[in-house]
Amino acid sequence: MPVRLPGPAVTEELDRVLGDRAAPGYADLRRLPYLEMVLKESLRLYPPGPYGAxxxxxxxxxxxxxxxxGTVVFYPFRAIQLNPDHWPEPERFRPERFTPEQVAGRARLAWVPFGLGPRSCEGAGPAMVECRLLLAVLLKRFRFRPVPGHRVDATERFVRWAADDIRMVVTPRKAGPPPRS
Known part of the structure; x- marks a missing residue:
């Protein structure tokens, strides 16, 4: 599978919101909507688990x-989250799918990376906060590019992961000055 990386819109948002600070505070997360959209689109394409039951x-x-x-029914997350009835061009990485307007116009259960209902993952909320904080710190400090020629093959066990790692070229990032208000 190709490795998809967020574009400059995320780093521009981080530079604008954080300025010279290397890491956000919890309160900053509300001011990073594009970062959240990138995370949700990543989880749509690559949910952490293969299925729910x-x-x-x-x-x-x-x-x-x-x-x-009394029948156990398995539902594959990727089949739901790549359904073209809810996701035009479902294989394409488009964080804008998660604007409030787009979310309001889509079926509630079209995005279920943590399962659904009363038995969904209890850690979904804290995981989303931790992922946003971690992504903000990493994307503020570094640029990530896939190693040329390295193919990422997913394997599914209890969770989804790369069969042979995800090899990246990591370089320090020099942030531009925050824009004037």
């Missing part, structure tokens, strides 16, 4: 199929 509490009809009560 639920047991039917009562008989269920799905199209022509009849599923008895």
């Amino acid at each position: 639920r047991e039917t509490a009562e008989p269920l009809a799905v199209g022509e199929y009849r599923i008895p009560a």
